Each structure stands twice: as structure tokens, then as C-alpha cells.
Amino acid sequence: MIETKQFKDDLLNWFHKNKRQMPWRETSNPYYIWLSEVMLQQTQVNTVRPYYKAFIERFPTIESLSEANEEDVLKYWEGLGYYSRVRNFQEAVKEVHHSYHGVVPDNPDDFKKLKGVGPYTNAAVMSIVHNHPIPAVDGNVLRVWSRLTGNDSDIAAPKTKKLYEDELQPFVEEHSGDFNQAMMELGATICTPKKTLCIMCPVQKHCYAFANGIVEELPVKKKKIKKKTIDFNVLYITNRSGEILVRQRDTKLLNGMWEFPMFEADESIHSIEETLDAVIDIDQTPEFTTKHVFTHMTWNMNVYRAHTQKSEFDYPYKWIKKEEKDQLSFSTSMSKIFNQLNG
Numbered sequence: 287m288i289e290t291k292q293f294k295d296d297l298l299n300w301f302h303k304n305k306r307q308m309p310w311r312e313t314s315n316p317y318y319i320w321l322s323e324v325m326l327q328q329t330q331v332n333t334v335r336p337y338y339k340a341f342i343e344r345f346p347t348i349e350s351l352s353e354a355n356e357e358d359v360l361k362y363w364e365g366l367g368y369y370s371r372v373r374n375f376q377e378a379v380k381e382v383h384h385s386y387h388g389v390v391p392d393n394p395d396d397f398k399k400l401k402g403v404g405p406y407t408n409a410a411v412m413s414i415v416h417n418h419p420i421p422a423v424d425g426n427v428l429r430v431w432s433r434l435t436g437n438d439s440d441i442a443a444p445k446t447k448k449l450y451e452d453e454l455q456p457f458v459e460e461h462s463g464d465f466n467q468a469m470m471e472l473g474a475t476i477c478t479p480k481k482t483l484c485i486m487c488p489v490q491k492h493c494y495a496f497a498n499g500i501v502e503e504l505p506v507k508k509k510k511i512k513k514k515t516i517d518f519n520v521l522y523i524t525n526r527s528g529e530i531l532v533r534q535r536d537t538k539l540l541n542g543m544w545e546f547p548m549f550e551a552d553e554s555i556h557s558i559e560e561t562l563d564a565v566i567d568i569d570q571t572p573e574f575t576t577k578h579v580f581t582h583m584t585w586n587m588n589v590y591r592a593h594t595q596k597s598e599f600d601y602p603y604k605w606i607k608k609e610e611k612d613q614l615s616f617s618t619s620m621s622k623i624f625n626q627l628n629g
Contacts, residue, residue: 300488301468374402426473432505436494
């Protein structure tokens with residue numbers, strides 16, 4: 287059993303001396319801290335830094351984001367991926383603006399009702415901003431606590447997370463914000479998934495896995511089902527004026543983003559021409575092949591140059607000039623395709 291006070295003292299002393307500099311740690315603004323937590327979901331700190339800075343410069347207040355055009359918001363998220371995060375965030379911010387007079391709720395029960403605010407985001411923001419005693423348990427904390435306690439339960443199981451939250455509750459009764467951040471920092475910098483730095487760990491003497499030589503065996507996580515892979519042909523279609531044909535997605539995945547027309551690889555040219563209602567001259571061989579990896583699937587994309595004489599297309603298609611590309615929101619993979627074809 288880990289001794290609460292000594293463990294917490296050792297951890298917090300280390301955290302206060304060694305925590306990484308992050309812009310969202312230099313503010314008490316709940317809107318900014320909330321934004322950082324949304325951006326950091328599934329995304330590394332160094333990737334988030336420039337996006338965070340640009341986003342708060344463009345949307346510095348609850349009101350400015352609430353009233354912003356979604357296309358503009360998506361543009362400032364372009365490249366971060368998981369676009370449902372920013373859509374949910376803007377919807378939640380609109381509710382804060384209209385229902386809470388522009389003030390982020392300081393009550394966890396109210397905050398967690400906002401769109402996109404799950405248990406982890408609620409715990410992280412409410413503890414960091416207001417020191418509400420709620421343990422924030424993410425992947426880092428699951429790994430750290432599994433090793434510290436020697437628990438070999440599957441960390442992907444909801445009951446394991448609930449158990450860890452219960453066990454961590456005594457540690458967050460005071461200074462919960464610092465404790466939650468310290469646990470996450472420990473997992474991100476010392477108690478990493480591989481090549482752990484146990485020799486530098488401030489809580490090594492409290493660790494069951496270290497004492498018993500089983501650090502590399504924990505945590506236990508059952509393997510996920512293999513990702514689905516789909517093959518696509520991406521058509522970079524131009525007209526006699528050098529304009530490029532693009533399409534706005536209306537599906538759940540990457541909804542609202544713009545892309546070059548893409549079709550499953552086994553779709554015939556006849557079917558493609560029927561869909562576009564146009565005669566398309568497609569090169570025989572692809573320019574190159576690339577991929578877009580999502581959490582649950584992978585797109586393998588063969589990129590072809592193509593040409594058409596058709597001058598007018600109905601929405602969701604439209605012609606754009608090359609210089610207009612940056613005015614629209616494209617996924618990272620589509621931007622890479624554009625850059626490679628125009629490099």
C-alpha cells in the first residue's frame with residue numbers, strides 16, 4: 287500500500303522543480319486550459335504548442351470562438367486531426383457564451399454536461415483551474431499507477447479505470463491540480479511506455495514494479511482489433527485554366543473538410559464519370575502513393591493526375607485556383623498531396 291503523504295510530497299517536489307514549460311501552464315484562464323486539454327487529446331505536446339498559440343491569438347475569448355465561422359475554426363485546426371474535437375469544443379463554447387454569460391462553469395456537474403467534455407477533461411480542467419478533488423486518469427496515469435501498485439488488470443477495461451480513480455481519490459483531496467499534472471508529467475517523461483527512466487524516478491521507492499523487476503511487464507493491455515485498410519484512388523483533376531476540382535466531405539469522418547475527389551480503388555472509370563457527370567481523362571499510372579492513418583483505419587491512396595473539359599460542377603464540388611487552396615480546410619494528407627504535386 288502506498289503511503290499517501292510521503293508519495294505525494296516526493297512527487298510534487300519533483301514536479302515543481304522539473305515540470306516542462308508549457309504556455310497553458312502559465313495561465314489561469316479556464317478557456318485556455320480547456321482548449322489545451324482538447325488539443326492534447328491524442329496529440330503530442332510539441333505538436334500542440336504552435337496550434338495553441340495561433341488559436342488563442344485568433345480566438346482569444348469565449349465570445350470570439352462562439353461567433354466564429356466553422357470554416358475559419360477548422361482552418362486553425364488543420365493538421366491536428368480528430369476534427370470532431372474542435373467541432374464539439376466550439377459547440378460547447380457557444381453554450382457557455384449563451385447559457386453561462388461567457389463564463390466557463392466552475393461546477394464539475396455543469397461543466398461535464400457540455401458537448402465533448404468527458405470524465406478526463408472534466409477532471410483535468412476542474413482540478414487545474416479550481417482544485418476540485420477529482421483524479422484525472424488518462425493513458426499516462428493508467429500506466430504509472432499500474433506499475434506503482436503492481437496491478438496486472440487490463441487497463442483497457444472500464445472497471446480498471448474506475449478502480450484506479452477510487453484508489454487515487456485520497457491523493458487529490460488537496461492540491462488536486464498539481465497532483466494530476468504531476469502524475470501525467472511522470473508518465474510522459476519518466477514512466478514512459480518503453481525505455482523507462484526508473485533511475486531518475488522521484489517515486490521509485492514507492493514502486494512495486496521496480497522493486498519486483500516487472501516494470502516492462504506492466505501495464506497489461508489487451509490488443510485491439512486490427513485496423514481496417516481501404517484502398518482509394520485520389521484524382522487531382524484540372525481544367526484548361528489550371529483550376530483544381532475539390533469536394534467538401536459530408537460524412538462523419540473529416541466532416542466539412544475539403545479534398546480532391548477520391549473513390550474506392552475498385553470503382554470503375556465509368557462509375558466515376560457517372561458520379562461526376564463528366565468525361566474524365568485520367569493518367570494511366572499514379573504519380574505516387576500515400577496513406578492517411580486514423581485510429582481505427584488506414585487509407586491507402588493512389589494519386590492520379592486527371593483532366594476534364596467540364597466547366598461547372600454542383601456542390602459539394604467546385605473549382606479553385608491554386609492560390610485559393612489555403613483559404614479552405616484540407617486534411618493533412620490532402621495538403622501533402624497538393625504540396626507534392628506542386629512542389
